[in-house]
Amino acid sequence: MSTRVDPSLLQEIKKYGEIHVEDCFNCGNCTAVCPLSNSNTPFPRNNIRMLQLGMKDKLLESIDPWLCYYCGECTITCPRQADPAEAQMTMRRWLTAQxxxxxxxxxxxxxxxWSIGALIIGALIVILLALGLHGPLVTNQVELNTFADVHMMHTADLILAALLGFFLLSNLFRMYLFTFPRGAQNPPPLSIFITEAWQLVLHMLTQKRFGECEDNKRWINHLILVFGYGTMFVLIVLFLSWFQTDELYPIYHPQRLIGYVAALAIIYGSGDALIGRITKKHQMHRYSQISDWLFPILLILLAISGLMISAFRVSGLPILTYYTYVGHLVVMMMLYICIGPMGKWAHLLYRPFAVYFQAVKEKAEEHNKAIAHAPAPVS
Amino acid sequence: MTEKTNPKPEETKIGVYVCYCGGNISDVVDVEKVAEKMREHPNVTIARTDMSMCSDAGQSIVENDIKELGLNRVVIGACAPSLHEHTFRGTVARGGLNPYFFHHVGLREQDSWVHSNNPGGATEKAIRLMYAGIAKANLLKPLDMIKLKAERHALVIGGGVAGLRAAYDIAGRGINVTLIEKTPFLGGRMAQLETVFPTGNNAREDLHSLINEVRTHPLITIHTLSELVNIRGYIGNYDVQIRSQSRGVSGDNAEAALAACTQEVPDDFNYGLTKRKVVYRAYEGCFPSTPAVDWEHYDGKPIEIDGQKVIFENKKKTFDLRIGAIVIATGFQPYEPPRGDYGYDELPEVVTLPQFIRHMGLRDGNVGELTWKGHPVRDIAAIHCVGSRHLAGVHEPQPDGILNNYCSRVCCTATLHQVNELLDEYPNINVYDFYEDIRTYGLEHESYYTEASKKMVRFLRFHGDQRPEVVAAPEGDTHPVLVKGKDYLTNGLEVEVPVDLVILAVGMVPRPVDDLVDMMKIPKGDDRFLLEVHPKLRPVETPVPGIVLAGTAQSPMNIQESCNAASAAAAKVAVLLAAGQVELDPYVANVDLDKCEGTGACIEVCEYEDAIVLETMTVEGKEVQRAVVTPANCSGCGNCVSACPHHAIDVQGWEVAHYEAMVDAITMEVEI
Amino acid sequence: MDENKLKADALVVGGGIAGMQSALDLADQGYQVILVEKEPSIGGKMIMLSKVFPTLDCASCITTPKMSAVANNKNIRILSYSEIQSIQKNGSGFIANVLKKPRFVVEETCTGCRLCEYACPVDIPNPFDLNIGAIRAVRVPFSTAVPQIAVLDMDNCILCGKCARACPVDSIDFLQTEKEVEIEVDTLIIATGFETTPIDAKKEYGNGKLHNVIDGLIMERLLAPTGPYARVIRPGDGKEPESIAYVQCAGSRDETLGVPYCSRICCMYAIKQAMLIAGSLPMADITIYYMDIRTFGKGYEQFYQNAQAMGIEFVKGKVAKISEDENQNPVVRVELIDENSQIIERTHDMIVLSVGMIPKYNPSQVYGVNVDEFGFVKSPTPNLSSTKTNQPGIFATGASTGPMDIVDSINSASAAASSAASYLESVRNGK
Amino acid sequence: MNETTTTKEPKILILATLSGGYAGADYVGQQHLNYSTNTSILPVRCPSMFSTEFYIKAFEKGIDGIIVMYSGTDSPFKGGPERTAVMVDQTYKKMGELGINIKRLKLAAICTVCKKPFLKQVNEMNETLNEIGFVQDELADQGKDK
Incomplete structure (x- = not known):
């Protein structure tokens, strides 16, 4: 069965980023120079080729763009300067959308x-809810839990997390469906999914593939960011009642200490990304879409507003504390819902899942080969 | 060595030199051993070897040996005599010897290169051949070149860009030129192009700047509708006969005849895409501007012009010229695929690149949409290497039995150039380019490839033995034609591309010039193109002295390369004719009057007019008839030699006695 | 005649194959030609080569007779070891100021006997062998050099005087100084040739620091019978290589190197070298990694097909990286672009980078000719008369106008001679 | 060198025209094709110069086979090829008379790029000579018969 060449895919994907993969003359330099690419998953040229020929189904099935960490080697060395790394980035955006x-x-x-509109709507919802649901504004001292009842907030967090989880998981399920299409082949047996699950945990926690780039400073920075971010996420979603208190603990108390460290980690990590995008020093930061800006900006705002709440609280400035709190919620809403499962944020899950799926695919292939080579049962 | 049958040679002092040829000979032949054996020969004064005898240092050795050792014969074993015999004659002359006291033995092309599987045998053969050379050298006599006046007049055959360039450059050197063109109009293939790489200039505008220079040059005479029908003579003094056809119409009635003519034939200028009248101009602005009658197709019926019925008449006339040198610039024709190949000639949507270029040229000005046979064109496929790079065992040879296994050189850049121009005008068209290797080799050519990529041309790579197929799309498909093939940029994926038009990037084949080849005795290569003597030593010369090649008659070339080759050909002609005199090898018959008895047997077998005659002379008081040779008329074939019952005639430098001595040497047992 | 003021019809700058051919074609028409060469000998790059495609003649079999013909032509005068300093217009002609560098050897008396060379105690890397072999500080540049005159390398000379004592004709002159020569000519041909792209241009290919990675020109010297070892061995350790790989487009078609164009000769020279290696090392595996094989010239495609038939392996894929294993064996990393795309890492004993061509010299300043962004002379009429420059009376030929193989260079050189001759005739008839 | 010269080989003389066979032999060399070393190629302008006497003498001197590679219709010499054919025909007659196998003499048109015909001629002559043996033996036998 021949594949029919379709010129429209490239035009469509061009809407997702500054790419010019048409410049590529398929020399294979990018794939060979890539420290993350190997014979099982040779990329990025294969993906670029899919774009050139319009092989939409193949691209949907491909998880290779997620395996790319934008080291930039391919783009630096590309003889035609066709910027394969940015193409991978753009394909990730497109895949997220798919x-x-x-x-x-x-x-x-x-x-x-649409992006700005979504942010505004998210902000409005939070502000309206805050207007409607906030508790009394105690002004002589800071009583945040009175202003925003911690149980209510925790419930809200949980609802938010559930919503987020629902979108994410349903999108993840679609990713699974695209990656293991029904039809031609049997999907891998469940046992392989289970035995390879450790890969998912490992890569989610360490993003160790990122470290395989020649320059691994970015990996460290990213790890710091994810650590700070992950810590905050766990604190807020699971332990809000411990985290959000009116009682002022000493600065060395874990509640404050963890909070500060995590916030600083976020500021450091996303600040690094922002500075990178502003100075455009690294390959990956040359072209920035609005989504690329929003994500670190919101992260940094989140951390700063969090720190500010703490600062105002410690300084005994109730009104500022409450307002900042609402602002903090606005940022959180924007981050989780507006650009969360639909945007860049989701790569947090798609990447480790892609590594995991890839491991499953490879194991399944070995498994299939083993079956094919097994001696036929004697009847 | 024993001398039985040979005349005893005079006291000869022979210098023998065996060349390593930079390894070409010494890799196989034990060169030192050969020299060692030569030293055993009684006539050999010195035998040496050298890494390259032809180098200045190597030649100096010979010169010095002649002077210091008093050598009077030189034998050099090296590459083919065709390459360096001339060089070494110069060396010997500089040493102070008559240049014909030299014999060249080919130890490379006819020994080391053909016996690489048998070094021992090759060494033995080298010794044998060198001994034969010495045997001949013993018998050599001093000779002088024959000096003849050379006609400062060149004939250029072909009025395409190469012919025009060559004519202009030769005339620029002050030499008369006659340019003949078979068709009624100048310009050749270049006139059929639109824009040309790498300048993007209009081809006909560029061409006309050259045509104008040529036609206004006082030393150049142009004959259109003319061809060479006979040639005799030799370098500097060729007698050529040219036959011209008439244009059929003249200035007075030309326009009226053009208007009145109704008979139509396919227009070869547009590769049959359109029709034209049998009274025609090749294109608007062509030179000469007077229309001409297409005699091949004219049905001979009268045409009514200004109320008069006129039948056009082809008044052929021939004329003779004396010419010093000839430039062959007969050009190429595009390869025409056999019917059915890639759907050519079967599917209306399949065209060759030259046809497509004409199609683009034929559009009326401001066209919003590209159409082909009335249908809009949205998707186009281009297929490279059609008629080029054919593989033995995979592709069928051409009807003449020759496989087009060469690269046609220009098609890659020409195709991409054309596609880029197309996309400038119609950016929404999708172009798919099926290629084997993209050969945009020139300095500015690669940018055409880059530009095509930027313009979203999609490239698909096939393997030479699995070329794409062009098939009609099934009923109801979105496009009329499908191009199918394996794409080796995508893991050998089977792809199909639906398109509205397929462009075949056809290669080049030489224009058939067998008549010239036969008349002039010039060689053709394995690929049918005319063959030069050596691609680097004498890249535009044929083995026939005074006949040189220009442009695509020799091999595929683009316009730049054709013009360079044509200018190079002009330089060779200028070298030959600038002095107004040529020197010929003295290899002509020579009568030994002591032996001649005036039988006239030689004259009976001689085919050259006035080359040999019987003259009356007085010998020992008696009036006798004796044969006398006129060197300028003698070709040196030797017919007379075997005819003479008294062995009284020989070709100078190539005497029967030389061969007998060489046979003696060859049959001698060599111990090594 | 005043040796500091010369007059001729034409000046040819550069004594490589193109310059020599131009000079010969003009001289054979009866014009007086002066050929200026920067190096101590004419011959250019071609004299360094082993055998040449597609005929596999030894390069010196073509070059040395041309060098000899130039030297012996009564209408040509060679100024070797000389450089053009400036060019002034002089009516329709030119006045060139040439600097004759000191050889420290008296040209008029030196016989090229090489006794000085044998006496010299100083060994220096041989520039003719691209510094792999050694040569003496005073020497005849190479065995077939034209002129056969010694040259003394003052930078490395220890002034021991042994050469001066050895010289039978007292030609060593330690006090020789540079000389200025003024040449008046009517026309000028630039034939300054090319250089190869530097081997250390690409970081991914080891920056020129890997032991057994060489460039194509060095391989030419290894293959040449006149070369430093007269056989092919690894420069790192002298081992005879069993597996040799060619990396194509190592200096061409690469925007990151600033050389986006195709250098035209590399496919053919790689194939040619591969065939020569296959001849001298029949057991060696030879691989050529390529993007497109560009065997476009007359007889080239058949040459390529012969190489395939000989068992030389052609692999489609651009080598992305070359590293080195513990035995100093180079390792290539490449994506095979074929039926099954794979990334492979293959270890070879030796790698040859098929480096490309860049101009040797940018003549825009001295000659006022237009050059392109890379420094190649740009013709205003590239199709119809490619050797013309924007300066009337100045022509350019060979690789100074763009990458070119020998066949095309020779045609271009004859074309330049043709154009220069026409120019000479036109200015004379004008007068 | 090596042992190839110890066994006696038949000797083949090739008279090849400069405009045909000799250039063809050079072409075979340029293509680096192999053939046997018992061949001696002598350049000739046109073989029409050789009389029957020349050929017979050559056989008597010990040449076992002669291939005349002329230019056929490509000859630059008018009447040369025809004259060559006449002389070769006459020689055949004489060879018959002398009891020399006429297969020892062959006339072949070889062009400048006729690599395959060139090799074919050389190989065929070798096969023929392997079959019919040395000319000296043949002439000696003739002597005995008489």
């Missing part, structure tokens, strides 16, 4: 108006 069943992702990625 995984997202709501269709919102596509709008957010391809339209600045």
């Amino acid at each position: 995984y997202d069943w709501t269709g919102l992702s596509k709008k957010l990625y391809t339209s600045t108006a």
Whole structure:
């Protein structure tokens, strides 16, 4: 069965980023120079070729763009300067949009108006809810838990997390469906999914593939960011009642200490990304879409506003504390819901899952080969 | 060595030199051993070896040996005599010897290169051949070159860009030129192009700047509708006969005849895409501007012009010229695929690149959409190497039995150039390019490839033995034609590309010039193109002195390369004719009057007019008839030699006695 | 005649194959030609080569007779070891100021006997062998050099005087100084040739620091019978290589090197060298990694097909990286672009980088000719008259106008001679 | 060197025209094709110069086979090829008379790029000579018969 060449895919994907893969003359330099690419998963040229020929189904099935960490080697050394790394980035955006069943992702990625609109709506919802649901504003001292009841907030967090989880998991499930298409082959047996699950945990926690780039400073920075971010996420979603207290602990108390460290980690990590995007020093920062800006900006705002709440609280400035708190919630809403499962944030899950799926695929292939080579049962 | 049958040679002092040829000979032949054996020969004064005899240092050795050792014969074993015999004659002359006291033995092309599997045998053979050379050298006599006046007049055959360039450059050196063109109009293939790489200039505008220079040059005479029908003579003094056809119409009635003519034939200028009248101009602005009658197709019926019925008449006339040198610039024709190949001639959507270029040229100005046979064109496939790079055992040879196994050199850049121009005008068209290797080799050519990529041309790579197929799309498909093939940029994926038009990037084949080849006795290569003597030593010369090659008659070339080759050909002609005199090898018949008895047997077998005659002379008081040779008329074939019952005639430098001595040497047992 | 003021019809700058051919074609028409060469001998790059494609003649079999013909032509005068300092217009002609560098050997008396060379105690890397072999500080540059005159390398000379004592004709002159020569000519041909792209241009290919990675020109010297070892061995340790790989486009078609164009000769020279190696090391495996094989010239495609038939392996894929294993064996990393794309790492004994061509010299300043962004002379009429420059009376030929193989260079050289001759005739008839 | 010269080989003389066979032999060399070393190629302008006497003498001197590689219709010499054919025909007659196998003399048109015909001629002559043996033996036998 021949594959029919379709010129439209490239035009479509061009909406997701500054790419010019048409410049590529398929020399293979990028794939061979890539420290993350190997014979089982040779990329990025294979993906670029899919774009050139319009092999949409193949690209949907491919998880290779997620295996790329934008080391930039390919782009630096490309003889035609066709920027394969940016192409991978753009394909990740496109894939995110394809995984997202709501269709919102596509709008957010391809339209600045939609992005800003979504942020405004998210902010308005939080502000309206805050206006309607906030408790009394105690002004003589800071009583945050009175202003925003910690149980209510925790419930809200949990609802938010559930919502986030629902979108994420449903998108992840679509990713799974695309990656293991029904039809031609049997999907890998469940046993392999289970035995390879450790890969998922490992890569989610360490992002160790990122470290395989020649320059691994970015990996360290990213790890710091994820650590800070992950810590905060766990604190807020699971331990809000411990974290959000009106009682002022000494500065060395874990509650404050963890909070500060995590916030600083976020500021450091996302600040690094932002500075990179502003100075455009690294390959990956040369072209920035609105989504690339929003993510670190919101992260940094989140951390700063969190620190500010703490600072105002410690300084005994109740009104500022409450307002900042609302602001903090606005940022959180924007981050989790508006650009969360539909946007860049989701790579947090797609990447480790892609590594995991890839491991499953490889194991399954070995498994299939073993079956094919097994002696036929004697009847 | 024993001398039985040979005349005893005079006291000869022979210098023998065996060349390593930079390894070409010494890799196989034990060169030192050969020299060692030569030293055993009684006539050999010195035998040496050298890494390269032809180098200045190597030649100096010979010169010095002649002077210091008093050598009077030189034998050099080296590459083929065709390459360096001339060089070494110069060396010997500088040493102070008559240049014909030299014999060249080919130890490379006819020994080391053909016996690489048998070094021992090759060494033995080298010794044998060198001994034969010495045997001949013993018998050599001093000779002088024959000096003849050379006609400062060149004939250029072909009025395409190469012919025009050559004519202009030769005339620029102050030499008369006659340019003949078979068709009624100048310009050749270049006139059929639109824009040309790497300048993007209009081909006909560029061409006309050259045509104008040529036609206004006082030393150049142009004959269109003319061809060479006969040639005799030799370098500097060729007698050529040229036959011209008439244009059929003249200035007075030309326009009226053009208007009145109704008979139409396929227009070869547009590769049959359109029709034209049998009274025609090749294109608007062509030179000469007077229309001409297409005699091949004219049905001979009268045409009514200004109320008069006129039948055009082809008044052929021939004329003779004396010419010093000839430039062959007969050009190429595009390869025409056999019917059905890639759907050519079967599917209306399949065209060759030259046809497509004409199609682009034929559009009326401002066209918003590209159409082909009335249908809009949205998707185009280009297929490279059609008629080029064929593989033995995979592709069928051409009807003449020759496989087009060469690269046609220009098609890659020409195709991409054309596609880029197309996409400038119609950016929404999708182009798919099926290639084997993209050969945009020139300085500015690669940028055409880059540009095509930037313009979203999609490249698909096939393997030479698995070329793409062009098939009609099934009923109801979105496009009329499918191009199918394996794409080796995508793991050998089977792909199909639906398109509205397929462009075949056809290669070049030489224009058939067998008549010239037969008349002039010039060689053709394995690929049918005319063959030069040596690609580096004498890249535009044929083995026939005074006949040189220009442009695509020799091999595929682009315009730049054709013009360079043509200018190079002009330089060779200038070298030959600038002095107004040529020197010929003195290899002509020579009568030994002591032996001649005036039988006239020689004259009976001689085919050259006035080369040999019987003259009356007085010998020992008696009036006798004796044969006398006129060197300028003698070709040196030797017919007369075997005819003479008294062995009284020989070809100078190539005497029967030389051969007998060489046979003696060859049959001698060599111990090594 | 005043040796500091010369007059001729034409000046040819550069004594490589193109310059020699131009000079010969003009001289054979009766014009007086002066050929200026920067190096101590004419011959250019071609005299360094082993055998040449597609005929596999030894390069010196073509070059040395041309060098000899130039030297012996009564209409040509060679100024070797000389450089053009400036060019002034002089009516329709030119006045060139040439600097004759000191050889420290008296040209008029030196016989090229090489006794000085044998006496010299100083060994220096041989520039003719691209510094792999050694040569003496005073020497005839190479065995077939033209002129056969010694040259003394003052930078490395220890002034021991042994050469001066050995010289039978007292030609060593330690006090020789540079000389200025003024040449008046009517026309000028630039034939300054090319250089190869530097071997250390690409970081991924080891920056020129890997032991057994060499460039194509060095391989030419290894293959040449006149070369430093007269056989092919690894420069790192002298081992006879069993597996040799060619990396194509190592200095061409690469935007990151600033050389986006195709250098035209590399495919053919790689194939040619591969065939020669196959001849001298029949057991060696030879691989050529390529992007496109560009065997476009007359007889080239058949040459390529012969190489395939000989068992030389052609692998489609651009080598992305070369590293080195513990035995100093180079390792290539490449994506095979074929039926099954794979990334492979293959270890070879030796790697040859098929480096490309860049101009040797940018003549825009001295000659006022237009050059392109890379420094190649740019013709205003590249198709119809490619050797013309924007300066009337100045022509350019060979690799100074762009990458070119020998066949094309020779045609271009004859074309330049043709154009220069026409120019000479036109200015004379004008007068 | 090596042992190849110890066994006696038949000797083949090739008279090849400069415009045909000799250039063809050079072409075979340029293609680096192999053939046997018992061949001696002598350049000739046109073989029409050789009389029957020349050929017979050559056989008597010990040449076992002669291939005349002329230029056929490509000859630059008018009447040369025809004259060559006449002389070779006459020689055949004489060879018959003398009891020399006429297969020892062969006339072949070889062009400048006729690599395959060139090799074919050389190989065929070798096969023929392997079959019919040395000319000296043949002439000696003739002597005995008489």
